Amino acid sequence: MVVAIDGPSGSGKSSVSRGVASALGLAYLDTGAMYRAATWWCLHRGVPLSDVDAVAGQVRTLPLVMGVDPQHPTVHVDGIDVGEAIRTTEISAAVSAVATNLQVRAELGRLQRAEIESARVRGRGIVAEGRDITTVVAPDADVRVLLTASEEARLARRARDVHGSDDAAAVEATRDQVLRRDADDSTVVQFHVAADGVVTVDSSHLDFDQTVQAVLDVVESVVGPRA
Numbered sequence: 392m393v394v395a396i397d398g399p400s401g402s403g404k405s406s407v408s409r410g411v412a413s414a415l416g417l418a419y420l421d422t423g424a425m426y427r428a429a430t431w432w433c434l435h436r437g438v439p440l441s442d443v444d445a446v447a448g449q450v451r452t453l454p455l456v457m458g459v460d461p462q463h464p465t466v467h468v469d470g471i472d473v474g475e476a477i478r479t480t481e482i483s484a485a486v487s488a489v490a491t492n493l494q495v496r497a498e499l500g501r502l503q504r505a506e507i508e509s510a511r512v513r514g515r516g517i518v519a520e521g522r523d524i525t526t527v528v529a530p531d532a533d534v535r536v537l538l539t540a541s542e543e544a545r546l547a548r549r550a551r552d553v554h555g556s557d558d559a560a561a562v563e564a565t566r567d568q569v570l571r572r573d574a575d576d577s578t579v580v581q582f583h584v585a586a587d588g589v590v591t592v593d594s595s596h597l598d599f600d601q602t603v604q605a606v607l608d609v610v611e612s613v614v615g616p617r618a
């Protein structure tokens with residue numbers, strides 16, 4: 392089974408997808424982490440992100456290994472564990488420059504399809520999440536979900552993650568990472584409105600466990616109850 396989940400920043404894609412994959416015994420692919428790893432690789436190799444062709448060339452050499460265990464997802468580039476390095480504010484602020492490079496999207500989309508196919512062939516199945524999984528990378532996935540939440544909920548969640556608080560100052564300091572990034576990313580990919588056949592789950596008024604359950608309910612409604 393392939394489950395595709397898209398949504399804007401802070402909607403809960405990564406954490407909810409891991410919960411769903413764990414519950415169903417599926418692998419888990421964080422495609423945002425692949426764009427972050429590509430950004431880390433370009434900066435590590437001194438490639439200016441404004442040079443579209445140089446970035447694309449560098450990404451074609453990306454020695455990326457994604458660990459797809461939902462309990463312990465990992466990201467290695469050239470043998471280096473970059474799991475923490477790709478979550479820094481520096482990478483979060485820079486990643487849209489790489490994610491809006493259409494040559495990079497073609498290359499990473501190819502790698503993502505290969506990961507999904509490899510899980511499928513091994514008979515394990517996978518939950519893959521990002522911005523264009525339901526529409527471009529795996530439009531033929533068995534289950535396709537758009538996970539949304541209000542701007543207010545998304546900013547508060549990210550503020551709590553990064554600043555340990557969702558007071559006004561923390562929310563303000565989070566705007567760039569959430570709303571500016573979504574605005575930039577939206578110039579090349581659409582993840583605010585569900586495409587035909589994609590089921591919307593709005594988590595604005597759900598807690599984490601309720602949101603995982605809501606997605607599991609969608610899976611069950613599409614593929615039937617688990618054995």
Ligand SMILES: Nc1ncnc2c1ncn2[C@@H]1O[C@H](COP(=O)(O)OP(=O)(O)OP(=O)(O)O)[C@@H](O)[C@H]1O
Nearest residue numbers: 400401402403404405406548552594597598599602
């Ligand atoms: N339904 C929910 N209610 C409350 N908090 C939630 C809910 N879903 C996720 N969270 C929390 O919100 C934070 C952001 O979630 P997560 O990182 O999974 O979002 P994301 O959509 O993957 O964001 P990004 O695209 O920016 O990486 C996490 O701390 C997560 O535990």
Ligand SMILES: Nc1ccn([C@H]2C[C@H](O)[C@@H](COP(=O)(O)O)O2)c(=O)n1
Nearest residue numbers: 422423424426486490521522523576
């Ligand atoms: N399928 C995808 C996945 C991610 N992106 C972009 C959007 C973000 O700016 C960046 C990092 O994603 P995150 O870790 O915050 O989910 O990658 C994309 O364009 N397409």
